[in-house]
Amino acid sequence: xxxxxxxxxxxxxxxxxxxGGTFASINRPIAGPTHDKELPVGRHPLQLYSLATPxxxxxxxxxxxxxxxxxxxxxxxxxxxxxxxGDQFGSGFVAVNPNSKIPALMDRSGPxxxxxxxxxxxxxxxxxxxxxxxxxxxxxxxxxLSWLFWQMGSAPYxxxxxxxxxxxxxxxxxxxIDRFAMETKRQLDVLDRRLAESEYLGGSAYTIADxxxxxxxxxxxxxxxxxGGEFLDVGSYRHVLRWTDAIAERPAVKRGRMVNRTFGDPxxxxxxxxxxxxxxTNTQDRLAAAE
Ligand SMILES: N[C@@H](CCC(=O)N[C@@H](CS)C(=O)NCC(=O)O)C(=O)O
Numbered sequence: 001x002x003x004x005x006x007x008x009x010x011x012x013x014x015x016x017x018x019x020g021g022t023f024a025s026i027n028r029p030i031a032g033p034t035h036d037k038e039l040p041v042g043r044h045p046l047q048l049y050s051l052a053t054p055x056x057x058x059x060x061x062x063x064x065x066x067x068x069x070x071x072x073x074x075x076x077x078x079x080x081x082x083x084x085x086g087d088q089f090g091s092g093f094v095a096v097n098p099n100s101k102i103p104a105l106m107d108r109s110g111p112x113x114x115x116x117x118x119x120x121x122x123x124x125x126x127x128x129x130x131x132x133x134x135x136x137x138x139x140x141x142x143x144x145l146s147w148l149f150w151q152m153g154s155a156p157y158x159x160x161x162x163x164x165x166x167x168x169x170x171x172x173x174x175x176x177i178d179r180f181a182m183e184t185k186r187q188l189d190v191l192d193r194r195l196a197e198s199e200y201l202g203g204s205a206y207t208i209a210d211x212x213x214x215x216x217x218x219x220x221x222x223x224x225x226x227x228g229g230e231f232l233d234v235g236s237y238r239h240v241l242r243w244t245d246a247i248a249e250r251p252a253v254k255r256g257r258m259v260n261r262t263f264g265d266p267x268x269x270x271x272x273x274x275x276x277x278x279x280x281t282n283t284q285d286r287l288a289a290a291e
Contacts, residue, residue, distance in 0.1 A: 020170035026086060031100065037090030042077030042274055045109035049081050049093060050102045052261035054155070054215035054225075055119045059103045060273075061256030062126050062133070062211050067276070068252045071130045073109060078259045078273040120152045123208040133208045144202035147194075147209035155216045157183045167226040181232065184220075188237045191217055195239035210247060215257075218244035255279055 015029050041047055046063070050056040066074035081087045081102050088100040097104035097117035105122045107114040107129075116125045127134035135141045161180035165173055191213070194201060201209040216225075221240050223229030235241070247253055258270040258279065266284035273279075280286075 021164075022168035023084070026083060026088075031094075031098065033091040033094040034086060034089040035091065037087075037092055039090070039092035039096065039106075040077075040079055041106075041108070042079075044075040044077050044274075045073055045107070046076035047106040047108060048076050048078045048260075049096060049104045049106075050078060050260045051081050051083055052257065052259060052263075053083075053102065054159070054219065055101075056103045056260055057215040057257055058119045058212050059105065059122050059126075060259040061215070061253050062123055062208065064252035064256040064259075065211070065250075066126065066130050066132060069130075069132060071132070074126070074130060076273070080260050080262070080271050082262070118152075120148050120208075120212060123148065123212060127208050133206070133211065135202065135205065135207065140203055140205075144207045144209045147201040148207075148212050150190075151209070151212040151216065154187050158187065158216060158220065162228065163226045166228055166231070185232060188217065188221070188232070188234070188240060192237040192239045195243045200243070206247070206250075210243075214244065214247045214253070218247060222248070258283065 019027060039047075039049060048059060048063070050059060052060070060078060063074050063076050063078075081093065081104075083102060087093060088097075088102060093104065094100055096106055096115045099117060101117075103117075103119055103122060105116040105125070107116060107125065114125075116122045124134065135144055157180060162177070162184040165176040165180055169176070191201075198204070200206050201213060217240060219225050220228070220232070221234040221237055221244050223234060229235075258268050259273045260271065261269045262271060263269070266288060267286075269284040270278055270282060271284065272282075
């Protein structure tokens with residue numbers, strides 16, 4: 001076994017050295033703001049503070065899906081929160097999400113602003129507000145919410161477990177990679193079996209369960225996460241691949257993935273979205289060409 005067999009944990013853990021690894025600079029053992037910074041507010045009813053990680057993409061896809069159905073009340077400003085720079089620890093952001101993680105939403109459509117944090121909570125808030133993508137019939141609703149919360153409980157093993165130890169940790173620890181590769185493959189098999197019997201996770205209709213699961217497990221089987229596609233043999237989950245490819249073709253998904261994106265092809269990056277026309281005019285390739 002690799003790792004640090006000589007390490008004996010002290011009686012009480014203290015924060016006395018950087019942990020190393022990608023993202024180590026933003027990890028802290030305490031909550032709360034580190035600095036004063038108000039959040040900007042745009043003209044639309046919904047103000048989103050986010051970044052195009054899988055958790056962020058869930059919400060921008062949902063908003064684009066709602067707009068595609070004609071819900072003008074879903075118009076939104078998407079502000080960029082650079083988590084690598086510590087924007088999530090600014091006082092304004094912490095007031096919207098005391099957990100200091102993207103995505104965070106301020107619903108300013110009513111007389112009093114409503115803060116919403118945790119991506120599943122944001123998806124439910126929007127689904128209920130607009131009456132879309134969450135069935136109302138009891139059995140279908142239960143199935144949809146079961147898969148939605150399956151995602152919330154499962155993805156930390158994929159991201160914080162497999163992704164962290166396979167791609168980001170400063171050393172490769174066989175025990176940790178084995179443990180989380182096993183769990184990730186088990187989760188992919190759970191999805192594969194479900195999608196062998198059902199077109200979408202909740203049943204025959206596309207719902208917030210698919211919107212939540214796709215940015216994680218869909219992008220994983222597309223080989224777009226942690227460079228781990230071959231290692232996990234993602235091509236063998238053929239029902240997940242069928243579902244992934246179908247969802248990737250949805251125009252709202254194509255747009256939602258671009259919002260608050262700061263990596264990849266410049267034409268796929270729309271750092272902030274304040275208007276539907278931004279997709280045609282404000283992507284990074286267009287901005288560079290206009291300079
Ligand atoms: N359970 C949360 C997880 C959110 C989350 O982990 N966000 C990450 C990016 S994907 C983040 O903001 N990390 C910044 C940090 O940990 O400081 C949700 O689904 O909204």
